[in-house]
Amino acid sequence: MKILVTGANGFIGKNLVAELNNRGYKDILKITKNSEDSILEKYTKECDFVFHLAGINRSNNVDEFMDGNIGITSKLLELLKYHGNKSPILMTSSIQAGNDSPYGISKKAAEDLLTNYYYETDIKVFIYRLPNIFGKWSKPNYNTVVATYCHNIARGLDIQINNADTELTLAYIDDVLEEFINALNGNPTIHGEFCIVPIAHDIKLGKLVELIKSFKASRSNLNVPNMEDGLTKKLYSTYLSFLPPDQFSYELKMNLDQRGSFTEFIKTPDRGQVSINISKPGITKGNHWHHTKNEKFLVVSGEGLIRFRNMDTNEVIEYKVTGLNLQVLDIPVGYTHSIINIGECDLITVMWANECFNPIKSDTYFEEV
Structure with missing residues (x-):
């Protein structure tokens, strides 16, 4: 099986490619923001399954959202049609799709393109409206607030909390990958019109900060976080991935x-x-x-x-x-x-x-x- 992954160098993309390799999928066709159009044209002719992960999360330029979320999706679908390629497509969208922000508008428009593609071709499409995804290889001040807080707290930098009672829904990257592999094998988790990651965690922003700060404090008070709690376990693993390379070690008394x-x-x-x-x-x-x-x-x-x-x-x-x-x-x-x-x-x-x-x-x- 030849698997096409757009956004292969992004947070989810890097994790997905690594896990596909771990599971024996070696013929992975990677598209990044630096790939030439000719490469995408070649890969859309050869692929057997598409993970469409490419997109723009943050920008001060509205046009970048439109081009990065709508333009690349339109180009991908046009090329697949041109080659008569009936590969199933999994696309990552967001729970913000459809709100009045440029990002939400652009993600909803990309969803509509894929939905129309399904009605026109009867080819399987899996649209995942993802919550906040966190885990290793995420970028602070870009992918998720978890990445930002882990990065800053690990380095003793200030963090911003607008409202400690803000409710967040988080999904861990490994749980996302497990669901994506299920979709690859024809067993996605469907909820209404969209696909979902079945394992998600709700937490208030203030509690999130408290937990991450406790991870840093554990180096001095020696208290190990509660690994029986699924979210705590996943957040601690994520926090450790943000340690500065010169601070992996700590002294004991x-x-x-x-x-x-x-x-x-x-x-x-x-x-x-x-x-x-x-x-x-x-x-x-x-x-x-x-x-x-x-x-x-x-x-x-x-x-x-x-x-x-x-x-x-x-x-x-x-x-x-x-x-x-x-x-x-x-x-x-x-x-x-x-x-x-x-x-x-x-x-x-x-x-x-x-x-x-x-x-x-x-x-x-x-x-x-």
């Missing part, structure tokens, strides 16, 4: 002493925290127990001895652990426990606790094993 170090890595409100413990040779850490807090220890480097004793008995239980044979040890409540570096190099242990450390109520009580 290492609590250092003569025994080694203890560093908190990740915190969650409902699933505890992850920390990294480093013990120098011969050092023993721990010798405490908990009422409710439970932990998991995973030694990833060095050699250690983890010792347990139930507070009701004098029997000591020992486990030898090594970074050469990864195994997780559960630390039950009611057992005093310690970890000893019995090797010649640093002992590095990943530690998970079922709750974040609370200095006011630490649930940690000293007792020698």
Whole structure:
């Protein structure tokens, strides 16, 4: 199958081409704003399916909207007719189509061209009235407010909020691509006169800003966003794609002493925290127990001895652990426990606790094993 993609270098286009390649579609005919007319004429003769994504989103020139949204659509349809090509066409429109803005007027006119084409030829057309699309490779101050906010907040730049209560409907690029592939396979999601992306998210502008700011703050407070919430998960992935290349890394606070170090890595409100413990040779850490807090220890480097004793008995239980044979040890409540570096190099242990450390109520009580 030869798939024609107009607007192939745009936000949706780049993502679509990448996903088509991932799924084994290798014969992709790409049209960009720099393509010669002769290339479009050639491709409209060869293609078996058309993704018509080209268009103008923002401009101070009304003529650019008309040419970029109506002109290119008209040219595409004329060439397909000229070649007698009966390829199905998927076109991206907007929920703003039909409003009184130059953009809305031009998108509605492009829709009408495609609808008339269907009535004239009986060739399948899929018109998608898309909401605000967000995701990687989008452009700030052009594609979506999400891109603008992610870009600016990641860099500490000012953002503009006209009305925090403004309701937005957002669709994530991966959900858009999944729907487009369904349409390619003849299974679009149709709602009334148009096709839709079935997975969309509603959020107020103020809440959107609050979420994106929390992503930046997570580097210092170590709180991981709630990945069970679909929108939060998708927004966080998008935010990370806007990090400046020289700011991918961030430092953690290492609590250092003569025994080694203890560093908190990740915190969650409902699933505890992850920390990294480093013990120098011969050092023993721990010798405490908990009422409710439970932990998991995973030694990833060095050699250690983890010792347990139930507070009701004098029997000591020992486990030898090594970074050469990864195994997780559960630390039950009611057992005093310690970890000893019995090797010649640093002992590095990943530690998970079922709750974040609370200095006011630490649930940690000293007792020698």
